[in-house]
């Protein structure tokens with residue numbers, strides 16, 4: 001079928017075309033099917049439908065495909081139905097509970113990286129692995145494929161240290177303390193992070209309050225060699241590029257399937273050439289890991305996967321039933337973390353957790369004797385070396401190194417939630433705190449989030465502030481009032 005081209009200058013991140021449903025019917029294609037578009041070159045694209053935006057006889061070409069055809073532009077293209085990529089069948093195989101071969105997984109990851117799969121297919125893959133999981137072999141192949149389809153860092157000197165959290169506990173800003181402490185002790189830590197997956201602010205969302213986080217792999221290497229550490233967004237680097245594409249689909253589903261979590265974390269560590277890795281596993285009700293037994297199993301899986309990939313991995317099962325510190329949401333969390341670095345003072349839950357993890361890395365990296373890491377981490381915080389290093393990191397990434405926690409602006413519109421009666425806070429529902437922070441606009445609205453005045457176990461007085469939440473735009477009380485009361489308390 002010949003169709004007249006109508007360019008649509010919208011980036012959708014994939015090769016996509018939009019057909020009028022009459023033409024689609026005639027061609028016998030459905031939404032999500034593939035068509036071969038032939039001008040002077042041929043491109044295979046995913047089909048979208050419209051009743052009215054594109055008239056019969058026309059075809060809408062989104063930015064990416066338009067770019068591809070641009071050099072030899074043509075007004076008329078030839079369209080014919082094409083096969084779905086082989087990976088779509090592989091996803092189906094996974095959905096049917098069948099095991100996948102290494103080449104199948106590699107092909108699938110390659111198609112993810114090359115944007116050959118639709119969001120529906122990606123969502124099906126993630127949902128299927130959420131339900132069926134993967135074997136240890138499949139997870140290793142998935143991780144290796146994620147490493148091999150991107151760029152890898154190679155440093156002339158080692159050891160390369162790294163830290164990662166599986167996430168799931170709100171307010172987990174500890175990388176902002178751990179990375180500078182490790183780097184301040186002479187170790188290299190090229191830390192890449194994701195943006196929020198199930199939370200209201202991933203480490204990259206936080207760091208972006210202070211400095212750019214989008215760099216190429218070469219820049220990550222150069223900056224790490226210069227100042228010892230970085231805190232960058234993995235999604236921008238082409239380091240394990242499949243990871244971010246999967247996380248983008250996980251975010252709206254609010255799922256983080258076991259095998260994907262293992263591969264996502266370990267691919268990022270493998271690709272930066274990490275020798276020693278500490279993984280934080282927040283555990284407890286309302287986290288990704290409900291209890292210590294599950295936490296131990298995940299720790300074993302991470303350590304085993306590390307062994308298969310040649311990395312020395314240690315895990316810390318940390319308390320996750322209540323937020324870390326008293327802030328949730330990018331700017332609020334950065335303010336809290338910077339205050340700790342500047343004054344040495346702050347919530348115990350934040351300081352102790354950061355020191356334990358930094359201490360483990362200092363021991364693994366051989367700069368602290370066994371059992372002495374925690375002390376060295378605390379000393380690095382108290383003597384200002386951690387702050388000085390953090391400022392170097394901010395500067396090398398293009399931020400303002402003189403920034404103080406007092407300069408961090410948070411959303412100016414605030415709503416207070418007060419305690420309905422005198423008493424104690426018995427339980428803290430992590431997921432609800434995250435829901436509120438996301439509703440307020442976090443992580444994209446950097447100033448949005450939740451400030452926790454009273455944490456679990458603390459006494460509250462009737463009508464005293466219990467939670468504040470804030471955002472840049474005016475608080476939408478109507479929306480808030482529509483929220484069921486149990487989300488608020």
Ligand SMILES: O=P(O)(O)OC[C@H]1O[C@H](OP(=O)(O)O)[C@H](O)[C@@H]1O
Nearest residue numbers: 165167168193194197198199202203
């Ligand atoms: O949104 P949820 O699922 O809670 O957690 C995701 C966060 O956890 C990890 O943090 P880090 O990189 O170890 O600091 C990820 O990189 C990401 O920033």
Ligand SMILES: O=c1cc[nH]c(=O)[nH]1
Nearest residue numbers: 166167194260261264
């Ligand atoms: O980086 C991360 C962290 C948690 N879960 C993931 O899938 N990736």
